[in-house]
Every structure is written in C-alpha cells, then in structure tokens.
Amino acid sequence: MNLYTSTKFIIGLLRPEATQIVLSKGIKYFPPPKNYDDIEIPERPRLRVYDKVPLYPSNLKPPKMQKRLRYMRGPELLHNTLQLKQYGVLATGGGRLRHEHFEMARLQVARRLDMKRMFAIWRVDPPWQPITKKGQGQRMGGGKGAIDHYVTPVKAGRIIFEVGGKCEYAEVYDMLRIVAERLPFKAEPVSQEIMEKKAKEEKWREENNKNKYTLKYIIQNNMGGSHRHISPFDHKWYGKYL
Incomplete structure (x- = not known):
C-alpha cells in the first residue's frame, strides 16, 4: 500500500460517508458514441463573406428608406428553429447587424472551426436596409441625409448562424458564446436539446x-x-x- 492509497483509506475511516466512494469498485458502463455517418461536410465549410453594400443595377440609384423599427420588433415567426438540428446562436432580443458584426462572427468561426469535421452556415441575410446620416455640424432641414451604411434587422428568436458536423456541443460552445457576447443585441448559444427543453418548460x-x-x-x-x-x-x- 503506497502513501496515496493509505491516505485515501485513512480518510475513508475518518469519514464513513466517504467510505462508499473510496472503496466502491465495479464495471463502468458508458453510453455508445453518437453516429455521424449521415452527416456530409460541404465543400465550403466556413461562413460566406457578405458584401458590405447590396449590389444594384448601374441605372438604378440606391433607394433610401424610413427607420421601420417593426423589422426588429416582436418575435421571429419563420427562422426560429435549427435546420441542421445541432447547434447555433439564437437572438433573444431585437437589433441590427452591421457589416462589422458579420465579419466578427465569420473570423471567430474561421479560427475555431475544425474544417475536417465541422461546418457553419448563415441564417440571416446580408446587409440590405439603408441607414442615412447627416454630416457633422449640419443644420436641421435640407431633406433626408445620405446613406451611411447598411444593416440587417433581426427579431427576437432569430437564428443568426448554425454549426454542424461530427462534433459535440461542448466543442463548439466557446466559439458560439464568444460570438453571442459580441453581437449588438442579446443572444445565446443553443443546441437542439436546449431549444426543445425551453419549449417544453414554457408550455409546462x-x-x-x-x-x-x-x-x-x-x-x-x-x-x-x-x-x-x-x-x-x-x-x-x-x-x-x-
């Protein structure tokens, strides 16, 4: 009996409640690993690069638009489930995505994605809504300002992007959490099991x-x-x- 074993034995004698843990033995049964044979990795596993400005025909002037806050107010009724039935980032509040946020998410996923086993897809459109802004120091009036940048409005419950492949939730959790924390609205990493559990708890x-x-x-x-x-x-x- 070495020093480590004798120490554990003495602790077990001094603490009877720990005796069962220290002296218990037996065969351990672990669940079989998941089967990923039905998953196919696409040719381009990384997230696409989205354009900063939408493309218009050469004979068409880029149109301006009102604020239209209804585009990011209320619940998302269409893109609120995981198509791949695996993992993704879920928006829990409304907001707007700029081109910088798309690039942040794309670069974070590209750094941490194992392209041999994983892939990612967007679930939101590229920036399309124009946001106007007047120059510094201009007076009131004079019409609507020029287009400053483009955004993508997002409602609560919208899936921002998904990650799939031959991987577990623990492998991609940190990547999803980092992206969710840096978005301009409240978001969280989710899996198919988490979303089903949330829906069941809300119904209960x-x-x-x-x-x-x-x-x-x-x-x-x-x-x-x-x-x-x-x-x-x-x-x-x-x-x-x-």
Missing part, C-alpha cells in the same frame, strides 16, 4: 400556472383601465417583446 408553465391574473388576462379585460397606459404592441404580445 402555461399549463400549470395557477394565477389566472396574467398580463394577457389583465390587458384583454382592461383591468384598472390598463388600455390608457400600455403600448399598442402590448395588445399583440402582452408585454413579452418591447
């Missing part, structure tokens, strides 16, 4: 809620004259999305 809370006076019930019944104080968007989403 709605079905087992014993307090009937929810915000939806209060707004629908105009309790306390709430219609005079709330936003028109609260009639649609009942305080979920600001």
Whole structure:
C-alpha cells in the first residue's frame, strides 16, 4: 500500500460517508458514441463573406428608406428553429447587424472551426436596409441625409448562424458564446436539446400556472383601465417583446 492509497483509506475511516466512494469498485458502463455517418461536410465549410453594400443595377440609384423599427420588433415567426438540428446562436432580443458584426462572427468561426469535421452556415441575410446620416455640424432641414451604411434587422428568436458536423456541443460552445457576447443585441448559444427543453418548460408553465391574473388576462379585460397606459404592441404580445 503506497502513501496515496493509505491516505485515501485513512480518510475513508475518518469519514464513513466517504467510505462508499473510496472503496466502491465495479464495471463502468458508458453510453455508445453518437453516429455521424449521415452527416456530409460541404465543400465550403466556413461562413460566406457578405458584401458590405447590396449590389444594384448601374441605372438604378440606391433607394433610401424610413427607420421601420417593426423589422426588429416582436418575435421571429419563420427562422426560429435549427435546420441542421445541432447547434447555433439564437437572438433573444431585437437589433441590427452591421457589416462589422458579420465579419466578427465569420473570423471567430474561421479560427475555431475544425474544417475536417465541422461546418457553419448563415441564417440571416446580408446587409440590405439603408441607414442615412447627416454630416457633422449640419443644420436641421435640407431633406433626408445620405446613406451611411447598411444593416440587417433581426427579431427576437432569430437564428443568426448554425454549426454542424461530427462534433459535440461542448466543442463548439466557446466559439458560439464568444460570438453571442459580441453581437449588438442579446443572444445565446443553443443546441437542439436546449431549444426543445425551453419549449417544453414554457408550455409546462402555461399549463400549470395557477394565477389566472396574467398580463394577457389583465390587458384583454382592461383591468384598472390598463388600455390608457400600455403600448399598442402590448395588445399583440402582452408585454413579452418591447
């Protein structure tokens, strides 16, 4: 009996509750590894390079646009699930993506992606909405300013990009977390299991809620004259999305 073994044995004698842990033996059964035979790695595993400015015909002047905040307000109803059923970055709030954010995500994924086993795809469009800005020191009036840059509006629940391949969630978590923390809106790394768990928990809370006076019930019944104080968007989403 060496010094390390004797020390563990003495600790087990002094702490009876630790005796079972120290002296227990047996055959360990581990689950079999996942089968990735159905996954095919594409020829271009990295994220595409998006243009900074959308391409217009030579005879067409780039159009200007109003703010249109409705493009990033409320829930995403279409691109809110993982197509690859593996991993990705989920936007939990609305905002706008500039070209710098696309490049940040692309470079971070390119540095940490194992191209022999993994690949990534975009789930958002390249910058297309024009944002105008006037020069420094100009007076009010004089019409709308010139186009300064282009953005991509994003709603809450939108998948920004996905990562797939022959890999585990723990391998890509740091990469997804770094990108999510540097986006201009709230975002988080997710997997298919996490999204299914979230949907199940939300459904369980709605079905087992014993307090009937929810915000939806209060707004629908105009309790306390709430219609005079709330936003028109609260009639649609009942305080979920600001």
